Amino acid sequence: MSDSILTLDVSSISSIDDIKKSIDPVRDKYLSLKINGVDDKAGFKEVHEARMHCRKIRTSVENKRKELKAVALEYGRSVDAAAKSVAELIAPIEDHLNGEEMAIKREQDRIKAEEQQRQEKRTEDRINALTSIGATVNMALVKNLSDGEFESLLAMERKAHSEREEARKKREEEEAAERERIAKERAEIEQKQREIEAQIQAEREAREAEQKKRDEEERNRIIEERKRIEEERERLRIEKEQLEVERIRIEAETAEAERIEAEKNMPPATDEFKDSGPVLSGDTMPGMCHALCLDIASKVRIVSESCGNDHVIEMVFSLLTEASDILDRSINSMPVD
Structure with a gap:
């Protein structure tokens, strides 16, 4: 390849423009052409010739384009070769200079990073120092203070912290003393309250015990009174029964x-009297027995109304036994024919 640089003739592109200008006169004419059926040979010929004319224009432009572009491509390759030769010469120099520059930049970045770390560590230490004594931290202020300014601030905050601690301890001691006083007073009040409650409880228990004693005595009195009344009622009942039994006896x-006595006063038995025996045995004795039974029934009724069932049964049994004995004696004493 020659080292000479080609010169492009830009004016040669005007030949394409000349071809372009030749289209305008025929544009409207060609676009209006039509073939009126298969028999329109003149129309067909005219359209064909017009198409061939358009094809000629197109091919001439394409050929001109290839011709002009070939020169341009050669020119581009010449430019690329010239530029590459320059780049090959300058690249080692640029690489050397870039290496030197990058080494310094890396060192600067390292120094900057170390300084940033140191600043961050210093700020962190300052924050820790302030927060350890309960100080309020202003990040921007703490970060931008010089060492001397920060030491002054730290000393001031330590003094304030010490004063706060002393005030806190004093306050806590006072609060502890107050709590102790309140607790002591509360304990005394609770003790008095317990004593009062114990006294009230003792008095209540005493009253309850006294009331219980009175209630017990009253119950015992009522029981004794009921017992006495029952005993008196039983005594009167027994006495009444005894009197009734005695009366019946x-x-x-x-x-x-x-x-x-009636038997003794009866006349001796004679034949005539014997004939009238039924009057004596059938009239006198049955009447006496009947009267006796009526008397017994009356007594049983009286006793049953005044006594319980057990006593009624006992009295009836006693009376019937007595009546049986009387009847037996009466029968045995009657004269035998």
Whole structure:
């Protein structure tokens, strides 16, 4: 390849423009052409010739394009070769200079990073120092203070912290003393309250015990009174029963004595009297027995109304036994024919 640089003739492109200008006169004419059926040979010929003319224009432009572009391509290759030769010469120099520059930049970045780390560490230490004593931290202020300014700030904050601690301890001691006083007073109040409650409880228990004693005594009195009344009622019942039994016994004995006396006063038995025996045995004795039974029934009724069932049964049994004995004696004493 020659080292000479080709010169492009830009004016040669005007030949394509000349071809372009030749299209305008025939544009409208060719676009209006039509073939009126298969028999329109003149129309067909005219369209064909017009198409061939258009094809000629197109091919001439294409050929001109290839011709002009070949020169341009050769020119481009010449430019690329010239530029490459320059780049090959300058690249080692640029690489050397770039290496030197990058080494310094890396060192600067390292120094900057170390300084940033140191600043961050210093800021962190300052924040820790302030927060450890309960100080409020202003990040921007702490970061931008010089060492001397920060030491002054730290000393001031430490003093304030010490004063706060002393005030806190004093306050806590006072609060502890107040809590102790309140607790002592509360304990005394609770103790008094317990004593009062114990006294109230003791008095209540005493009253309850006294009331319980009175209630017990009243129950015992009522029980004793009921017992006394029951005993008196039982005594009166027994006494009444005894009196009733005695009355019945006396009446029975009286009746028996009257019967015996009547038998004694009866005339001796004669044949005539014997004939009238039924009057004596059938009239006198049955009447006496009937009267006795009526008397017994009356006594049983009286006793049953005044006594319980058990006593009624017992009295009836006793009276019937007595009546049986009287009847037996009466029958045995009757004269035999």
